Structure formats: C-alpha cells, structure tokens
Amino acid sequence: MLRTVISDLARLRLGNGSVSITQVREKGHLNRPRLRNPHWFLRKKRTVHDDFVTSENRNFVKEVLHHTYNSSALTRDEQTHEKKLTNETIPEKQPWSQELRRCGVIARKIGQYPLWLKNGEKIRTTLLQVVDNHVIKYVPPEEYRPTRRPNVPYSKKYGCVLVGAESTDPTLLTKEYCGLFSNSGVMPKKNVARFMVSPQSALEAGTPLNVRHFRVGEFVDVRGKTVDHGFQGVVKRHGFKGMPASHGVTKTHRRPGNIGGGGEKGRVWPGTKLPGHMGNRWRITKGLRIWRINTKYNVLWVQGSAVPGSTNGLVYIYDTILPLRKPKDAPPNYEDNTLIEDIWFEQVHNFKDESITYKPE
Amino acid sequence: MNLSNRILNKKLTECAYKCLVTFSTKPIQQAPAAAAAATTSPGGSQTQQDAAVSNNTSPARKPLVPPHYRFVYPEFLPDPKIEWRNNIREKLERLDMLDRRRQIDLPEFYVGSILAVTSSDPHAAGKVSRFVGICIHREKCGLRARFILRNVIDHQGVEVVYELYDPTIQKVEVLRLEKRLDDSLFYLRDALPEYSTFDENMDAEHLEEGTPVPVNDIKVVLRPRPWLERWERQNLLGVANIDQYIKEKHRKSALKVQKPWEKFDLMKQYRSTIPEEEQKEIFAEVHTELHTLELQRKRNKRKRTFIKPKQLA
Numbered sequence: 297m298l299r300t301v302i303s304d305l306a307r308l309r310l311g312n313g314s315v316s317i318t319q320v321r322e323k324g325h326l327n328r329p330r331l332r333n334p335h336w337f338l339r340k341k342r343t344v345h346d347d348f349v350t351s352e353n354r355n356f357v358k359e360v361l362h363h364t365y366n367s368s369a370l371t372r373d374e375q376t377h378e379k380k381l382t383n384e385t386i387p388e389k390q391p392w393s394q395e396l397r398r399c400g401v402i403a404r405k406i407g408q409y410p411l412w413l414k415n416g417e418k419i420r421t422t423l424l425q426v427v428d429n430h431v432i433k434y435v436p437p438e439e440y441r442p443t444r445r446p447n448v449p450y451s452k453k454y455g456c457v458l459v460g461a462e463s464t465d466p467t468l469l470t471k472e473y474c475g476l477f478s479n480s481g482v483m484p485k486k487n488v489a490r491f492m493v494s495p496q497s498a499l500e501a502g503t504p505l506n507v508r509h510f511r512v513g514e515f516v517d518v519r520g521k522t523v524d525h526g527f528q529g530v531v532k533r534h535g536f537k538g539m540p541a542s543h544g545v546t547k548t549h550r551r552p553g554n555i556g557g558g559g560e561k562g563r564v565w566p567g568t569k570l571p572g573h574m575g576n577r578w579r580i581t582k583g584l585r586i587w588r589i590n591t592k593y594n595v596l597w598v599q600g601s602a603v604p605g606s607t608n609g610l611v612y613i614y615d616t617i618l619p620l621r622k623p624k625d626a627p628p629n630y631e632d633n634t635l636i637e638d639i640w641f642e643q644v645h646n647f648k649d650e651s652i653t654y655k656p657e
Numbered sequence: 658m659n660l661s662n663r664i665l666n667k668k669l670t671e672c673a674y675k676c677l678v679t680f681s682t683k684p685i686q687q688a689p690a691a692a693a694a695a696t697t698s699p700g701g702s703q704t705q706q707d708a709a710v711s712n713n714t715s716p717a718r719k720p721l722v723p724p725h726y727r728f729v730y731p732e733f734l735p736d737p738k739i740e741w742r743n744n745i746r747e748k749l750e751r752l753d754m755l756d757r758r759r760q761i762d763l764p765e766f767y768v769g770s771i772l773a774v775t776s777s778d779p780h781a782a783g784k785v786s787r788f789v790g791i792c793i794h795r796e797k798c799g800l801r802a803r804f805i806l807r808n809v810i811d812h813q814g815v816e817v818v819y820e821l822y823d824p825t826i827q828k829v830e831v832l833r834l835e836k837r838l839d840d841s842l843f844y845l846r847d848a849l850p851e852y853s854t855f856d857e858n859m860d861a862e863h864l865e866e867g868t869p870v871p872v873n874d875i876k877v878v879l880r881p882r883p884w885l886e887r888w889e890r891q892n893l894l895g896v897a898n899i900d901q902y903i904k905e906k907h908r909k910s911a912l913k914v915q916k917p918w919e920k921f922d923l924m925k926q927y928r929s930t931i932p933e934e935e936q937k938e939i940f941a942e943v944h945t946e947l948h949t950l951e952l953q954r955k956r957n958k959r960k961r962t963f964i965k966p967k968q969l970a
C-alpha cells in the first residue's frame with residue numbers, strides 16, 4: 297500500500313519532468329495477508345423489539361413471508377424440493393471423471409444403531425440426516441478469494457459453493473444475513489457452509505441437495521466438531537494409566553509423571569502429552585461406507601460410531617479423498633425419480649428378509 | 658373363593674408395582690388400576706378385549722394401547738438419556754424392529770423365564786444351534802436389545818448373550834413363562850448349580866391365555882464366598898442364605914452404601930424413565946402392527962395344537 301503510494305508519487309514527479317531516484321525501504325517483516333472472515337460470516341440473530349407490533353402487523357409480516365417464499369416454508373424436517381431458477385451463469389456440464397471434486401452436504405448426526413451383514417456379522421452404523429439443503433451461491437475460481445496462509449501457494453483450481461441447511465423464519469435474522477439468500481430464491485437458512493468444487497461440477501443457486509447426492513456402497517468423509525470435554529487431565533485426554541490408588545502412593549494418582557529427560561534434552565519437548573483442552577475441534581473421519589439410504593427421511597447409514605460430534609450435532613459430508621475408495625462411477629442422477637424408499641447395500645441384511653441361515657457343506 | 662381372589666389381587670399388585678418401578682413415572686396410581694384390569698377378565702384374553710374396544714371406537718380416535726405393552730415390549734421404549742434422543746432415529750429403529758418381528762415370532766418373556774433359542778451358527782455341526790436356559794438379564798433398547806441365557810451343561814455353567822433382533826436367530830421359544838423376585842439374576846452364577854440347571858429337552862409349559870404371568874418366589878441358595886459380586890449390598894429378594902456367609906464388617910459396609918432416599922428422588926426417576934405420555938405416543942404408533950402379529954401368533958398356535966397325534970403301534 298505504502299509502496300504503491302510512493303511509486304505513484306514518483307510517477308507524478310516524473311511527469312513533472314524532474315528526475316529523482318525514489319528510495320523504497322523494505323519493512324522489516326513479511327507482508328502477510330491479513331486474515332479476514334469470509335463474506336458469509338455475518339451476525340445471524342437480530343435483537344427482536346416487537347413490543348409495539350400489533351397482531352395485525354404480525355399477520356401481515358407472515359403473509360408477506362408466505363407470499364415471497366410461497367412454499368410450505370418453515371415445516372420442520374421437511375425437504376423443500378422445488379428448484380428456483382436464477383440468472384446465474386454456470387459452466388456447461390462436462391463428463392464426469394474421478395479427479396473432479398463434487399459438492400458436499402450438511403447433515404445432522406441423529407444417532408447410531410446396529411445393522412447386520414448377510415453373513416451374520418454385526419456392524420455399527422451412524423445415522424446422518426441431510427437436513428433441507430439448498431445451494432445458495434456459486435463463486436467461480438477466478439472470483440473466489442479465500443484467506444490464504446503465508447507461503448502456501450494457491451492455485452485457483454476450485455470454485456466455492458455455498459450451501460445452506462434448515463430454513464428458518466427470516467424475521468428473526470439480520471438484514472445482512474438474509475441478504476446472502478436474496479439472489480438464490482431460497483428461504484434464509486440456519487446453517488451455511490462452503491464446499492470447494494471443480495468448476496465442471498458447479499451447481500446452480502437454488503438447487504436442492506438431498507440424500508440422493510450419494511449412492512449406497514460408496515465412501516464418504518464426515519467432518520464435524522468433536523464433543524467438548526473441557527480442560528482434562530492426562531488420563532482422560534491421552535489415556536495414560538495413572539498411578540496406583542494405594543500401596544504407598546501419595547499425591548500422584550492421575551498425574552503424568554515424568555515429562556522429559558535431562559542433559560542436552562533438558563526441556564519439555566514440543567508435542568509432549570500434557571493436560572489441556574479436550575474436544576471441540578474440527579475433525580474428519582475418512583472413508584466411511586454408506587450401508588443404507590432412506591430417501592423419505594433423507595438418512596444415510598454410515599459405517600462405524602466414530603463420527604465426530606454429538607447426537608443432533610451438525611456434520612458435513614464429502615466424497616472421500618482416499619484414493620482407493622474414490623467413487624468409480626459417475627454420481628447418481630437427481631432427475632431419475634425412482635421411488636425406492638429404502639435402499640440397502642447388497643451385503644447388508646434387510647430386516648424384511650428371512651432369517652440368515654448357513655448352508656451345510 | 659373370595660380369599661383366594663384377594664390373595665391373587667395382592668400378588669398382582671405387588672408384581673405390577675415391582676415392574677412399574679422400573680418403567681413408569683406414576684407407580685402407585687397405576688398399579689391398582691393395572692391389577693384391576695387384569696382381574697376383571699379372568700376367563701377371556703385381555704388383548705382380545707382390547708381389540709374389541711379398539712374395533713368399536715370410531716377411526717378418528719387413537720387406538721387404545723394395552724397398559725401391559727411396556728412390560729411385554731420394553732425395547733420399544735428408547736433410551737431415556739436426553740442427549741441421545743432423536744425422534745426420527747427412534748422412528749426408523751421402530752420400523753426396523755417391526756420389520757424383523759414380521760419375520761420371526763419374538764414372544765413375551767421376562768427375566769426368570771426359561772427360553773430355547775435356535776440360531777444359525779457357522780461353526781455348529783448342522784449349522785444350527787439350540788440353547789435352553791433361564792433368562793438372567795435383559796437390557797438395552799431398540800435394535801440393540803439383548804438378553805442372557807444361563808444353563809449348566811456337563812457341570813459347567815454356560816451363558817449365552819443373544820441379541821433379540823439378530824437376524825441369525827431362527828426361533829425363540831418360551832418354555833416356561835414366569836418372573837422371579839429380582840430384576841436380574843446374576844446371582845445364579847454364585848448359586849448352587851441345581852438352581853440354574855435346566856433340561857435341554859424340556860417341553861413348553863402351557864399357560865392359560867389371559868392369566869397373569871406367575872411370579873416364582875423361589876429362594877436360591879448361594880455357595881460360600883468368594884463371590885463374583887457383593888450380593889449383600891444389592892437387597893436381593895431371591896436369595897435365601899446371604900446372612901450365612903457375611904460378617905459384621907460386610908453388613909456394616911453394605912449399610913453404608915445403601916441409598917434409601919433414592920426412591921423418593923423424583924428427578925432421578927424422571928431422568929431414567931420415558932414419561933407416560935411419550936410411552937403412549939410410541940405404543941400408539943406400533944400398537945396396531947404388534948396386535949396383528951399377536952393375533953397371527955395365536956392363530957398359528959391353535960393350528961399347532963390341532964395336529965393329529967401320531968398313532969403308536
């Protein structure tokens with residue numbers, strides 16, 4: 297900034313005809329890009345002052361809401377499927393290839409229960425419900441300017457798709473936040489997330505996303521914020537054994553013990569396991585198989601019980617980045633309206649089938 | 658007649674109270690009502706009566722759910738821990754349970770009943786194994802519901818954990834339907850072996866339809882210490898000789914850990930149970946399906962009883 301001003305001045309001087317050498321002195325530190333929040337990080341909730349609002353006015357506001365978002369807006373747990381067309385330009389659809397990165401979805405972790413495979417083996421599954429997702433905006437790679445880390449090269453390879461989940465009453469939200477949704481034609485949403493996608497697989501604003509985004513048997517990565525345990529000791533946080541309860545042990549039952557050597561290494565080494573805050577971090581569990589899909593309630597049954605976050609917490613589902621588990625086929629088509637409510641992976645035992653029996657050899 | 662009726666009524670009240678403590682939020686008001694409902698229909702089946710009632714009512718009204726459903730199908734009630742609850746998950750789980758129940762007859766049984774479970778087993782000789790034993794424990798809810806069977810085979814105590822909704826289970830038979838004085842019978846592990854020995858070829862005992870489930874008030878004789886658990890601390894009703902083996906120090910420490918105030922702790926009870934209104938909602942959802950399955954089971958049973966006996970010689 298400063299430098300540009302100086303150079304401008306220098307140019308002016310040059311224009312005037314006088315010749316002089318401008319000295320540019322470097323600052324003593326790197327010019328780091330300043331961290332700034334993405335443009336959708338806005339204050340969501342409005343302070344509601346409706347002490348003087350009459351019931352007629354309230355009804356009027358409701359009417360306007362109904363008029364603008366004509367649908368069955370604000371019905372809970374319901375997917376609003378109609379697609380709102382906008383005049384945004386989206387690159388042409390191109391044939392699918394494995395390198396393309398696709399948009400993900402926002403889901404809620406709703407619990408876990410066992411399923412059985414056809415060989416009688418029991419598996420633990422976590423249920424993830426895709427909650428009323430709509431694409432809000434697509435920013436092409438040329439225009440998207442994320443906050444960059446210093447010294448990390450950034451190639452403008454991926455665009456950004458903003459996805460919102462769970463419609464709410466816009467009267468409770470701030471004007472700026474509602475403004476995010478104004479061009480997409482969807483109702484303001486409680487939750488917004490961005491997904492980096494290849495420009496070939498960009499989605500139009502207003503596109504509804506549901507569980508048919510995924511196919512049974514494929515693998516996904518699930519990102520969520522782990523359960524917050526607060527400040528924890530070493531036994532709970534890192535699984536240390538602690539020391540005996542008795543046999544002459546005093547004052548050290550759940551303490552870490554020795555944390556380093558002496559001599560040349562006489563200090564606490566970085567990365568030493570010590571007490572500290574546990575949980576409340578973003579974590580991704582990778583390569584979870586989808587065992588079953590329910591299209592009516594938009595629920596995925598996903599392998600394992602190690603999905604980060606608490607029950608009823610938000611998670612983000614992506615196609616897996618593990619190279620050997622990437623999908624081999626093109627993603628399922630939203631348009632084919634095959635009305636199968638419950639889709640099971642071929643290895644899983646459907647509860648509607650008969651009991652499992654083994655053939656005698 | 659009158660006297661016996663009164664005794665029966667008292668027993669019923671006791672039994673209902675015992676069960677209600679574990680499930681219901683309003684034990685005292687409910688118990689006499691449940692007992693009265695059971696006694697008013699000594700001849701006919703209670704479920705049939707309920708069916709008749711639900712048939713008579715207009716379709717707009719919700720079906721009447723029999724009050725005993727929460728004891729017969731305890732696994733349909735979700736885990737009361739509030740952080741783990743989610744309506745849609747519970748609904749999907751219930752649908753799956755009903756789907757499984759349409760495939761296999763999972764009868765009513767309690768801790769203390771004697772069951773025979775036939776399950777497919779890849780390591781068994783005929784790929785099928787049958788185990789007879791007493792149900793000593795029943796726990797968890799939803800598709801994870803499971804129970805433990807115990808028997809003594811070749812002088813060796815054997816316990817098998819079965820999952821109720823495991824699709825490898827082919828058949829569950831109740832050989833003797835009864836309850837015991839306690840909620841779980843883990844103390845049979847420390848009892849003399851004859852208390853958990855049951856004949857593998859035992860025949861199913863027939864219980865008149867509509868009769869209340871009998872409570873077996875047998876008192877088990879324990880082996881001397883060491884035991885697997887400190888039974889003297891658990892206020893067991895079904896153990897005869899617990900005082901014989903414990904010393905004064907055990908008695909004192911047992912007294913120390915008692916929590917007699919817990920039965921008055923309404924919040925604790927509220928947190929550890931599903932409220933009655935929610936129970937009604939849940940069973941109203943699955944009631945019709947369960948009822949049709951029950952009727953089907955009865956029909957099948959009748960069919961089975963009319964099989965002509967084989968002519969011998």
